[in-house]
Amino acid sequence: xxxxxxxxxxxxxxxxxxxxxxxxxxxxxxxxxxxxxxxxxxxxxxxxxxxxxxxxxxxxxxxxxxxxxxxxxxxxxxxxxxxxxxxxxxxxxxxxxxxxxxxxxxxxxxxxxxxxxxxxxxxxxxxxxxxxxxxxxxxxxxxxxxx
Numbered sequence: 170x171x172x173x174x175x176x177x178x179x180x181x182x183x184x185x186x187x188x189x190x191x192x193x194x195x196x197x198x199x200x201x202x203x204x205x206x207x208x209x210x211x212x213x214x215x216x217x218x219x220x221x222x223x224x225x226x227x228x229x230x231x232x233x234x235x236x237x238x239x240x241x242x243x244x245x246x247x248x249x250x251x252x253x254x255x256x257x258x259x260x261x262x263x264x265x266x267x268x269x270x271x272x273x274x275x276x277x278x279x280x281x282x283x284x285x286x287x288x289x290x291x292x293x294x295x296x297x298x299x300x301x302x303x304x305x306x307x308x309x310x311x312x313x314x315x316x
Contacts, residue, residue, distance in 0.1 A: 171242050175291055177309040179245070180241045182267075183268065183269050183270065184269075186245045187194075187248060187268070187269075188247075189296075190245075190248040191246070191247045191248075195307065200242065202282060203240055203249075203260070207244070208242050209243045210242040210245060211243070211245045212231060212243040212244065212245060212250045212251070213231075213244050215227075215248055215250050216228055216231060217259065218251055219265050219267065219268070221314070222266070222267055222298075223265035223267050223274055226263065226274050226296055226299055227250050227263050227265060228302075229278060229299045230250070230263050230307065231250055232265075232313065233304065233307055233308060234252050234261065234311055237308055237311045237312055237315075238252065238260075238311050238314070238315045240255070240315070241253060241254065241260055241261075241315065242254075242255075242257070244259070246259050246262050247252065247268075248268065249262045249263055249264050249265070250262065250263045251263075254281050254305075254315075256281075258279070258281040258316055259279045259281070259291070260278065260279060260281045260282050261311060261314060262276075262277050262279070262316065263276055263277075263280070264274075264276075264277060273293060273296065273297055274295070274296050274297040275293050275295055275296065276293075276294045276296055276307060277292060277293045277294075278293070278310070278314055279292070282313075282314035282315075283313060283314055283315070283316055284310065284313055284314055294307075294310075
């Protein structure tokens with residue numbers, strides 16, 4: 170992260186903001202329950218706040234997940250567009266580069282994703298551009314994650 174200014178607890182301003190965002194999300198999600206429409210609205214609002222490549226990647230990944238994994242419930246996760254299983258556990262999420270001022274956006278898979286492949290497997294992928302090959306890879310990963 171570019172901003173190394175930390176508090177006594179060791180969190181940067183961006184990290185503190187993310188924690189505050191997550192607390193707000195949890196309150197909103199508790200009110201909405203598993204309401205798919207409320208989740209879609211939250212995710213679209215999160216995407217609408219993005220610019221440039223972050224926005225393009227988030228919109229494209231959002232469409233892909235809704236198509237490949239329609240049973241996943243859209244929600245936000247630390248302000249990121251995310252998609253949860255029936256138990257409410259995040260399976261995959263998009264982290265824009267702008268959130269923590271990093272060099273690249275990432276598409277991530279959490280523990281409920283079924284990507285297990287032996288003793289080690291990737292769960293986070295840097296994305297610099299959305300190409301046909303990238304789309305093919307993520308279609309396969311999302312399909313595997315929910316199987």
